[in-house]
Amino acid sequence: MGQDGGFGIGEIDTSRPHPARIYDYLLGGKDNYEVDRRAGDELAAAAPEVRIGLRANRAFLQRAVRYVVGSGVRQILDVGTGLPTSPNVHEIAHGPAPDVRVAYVDNDPIVAAHANALLSSSGATSVVLADVRDPQAVVNHPEVRRAIDFDRPVALLLVAVLHFLTDAEKPEQVVAALREALPAGSFLVLSHATGDFADRSAAQAVYSKATATLNLRSRDEIERFFDGFELVEPGLVQVPFWRPDAPPPPRSGEIGFYGGVARKTA
Structure with missing residues (x-):
């Protein structure tokens, strides 16, 4: 995850599991290595609900994107996007609004x-x-600036990414820096892993061998990432229960992901 996470941007480390490739494997994808598949199997053994949790997280992402696009936003900045999984963010957004960037x-x-x-x-x-971890480099990147006009509302997606930052890497400051780049009318879509519903120390141990550690946080800790935004109903909840468009899947109460969407009003 960058220089502080053990490898630099532009380097491919196939000797250790990578969070994006573990997720890809657990979601049924093919863009992963044997080391990622072993880690994914260990994770599923340590946290039996992990596959339904990841699917619920993807479903939350889809509903949240449709919500922000339905609210009029036509620009999306997806940070920590992970490996492409259909439907991708642009596919979800372009359904109702083909002009979304x-x-x-x-x-x-x-x-x-x-x-x-x-x-x-x-x-x-x-x-x-x-x-x-370098939010200024993100917002100032020429390719980001090519797609995103920061004078108009933006939906910032931080979906299942901040739990790979340690407290020492100051994720609250990262979010604050990204927030400052957003004009009023922008949205934050965020999900984050938690240990509130079960002891997940064994799952965390799987990531101790990966390129980024898993840092579970409580609901109160995660809610602080929304400082400077106004959460929309139903607030910060387990991802299956954020504006569900179908009955939540079985065992949803065990899913260790919180999710929320919030608007920047000023």
Whole structure:
């Protein structure tokens, strides 16, 4: 996850599991290595609800994108996008609003390569290799600026990414710096792993061998990321219960992801 996380932007480390590739494997994708599959199997053994949790997180992302687009936002900055999983953010957004522009940001060169191949025909999207730990580099990147006009409302997506930042990496300051770049009328879409519903120390141990550690936080800690924004109903909740458009899946009460959407009013 960048220099502080053990490898630099532009380097592919296939000796250790990578969070984006573990997620890809657990979601049924093929863009992963044996080391990622082993870690994914260990994670599923340590946290049996992990697969339904990741699917619920993706479903939350889809509902949240439709919400912000329905609210009039036509620009999306997706930081920590992970490997492409259909439907992708631009596909979700372009359903109701084909004019939405999307900038995808990730620090894994494998993610960037796959996303570039997927999006090469689309002028309304940019793919940027950058690290959330350096928010100024994200917002000032020429390709981000090509897609995103920071004088108009933006939906900032931080979906299942901040739990890979340690407290020492000051995730609250990262979010604050990104917030400052957003004009009034912008939205923050955020989800984050938690240990509130079960002891997940064994799951955390899986990530101790990965390129980024898993840092579970409580609801109160996660809610602080929304400082400077106004949460929309129903607030910060487990992801299956954020404006569900179908009955939540079985065992939803065990899912260790909180999610919320909030608007910047000033």
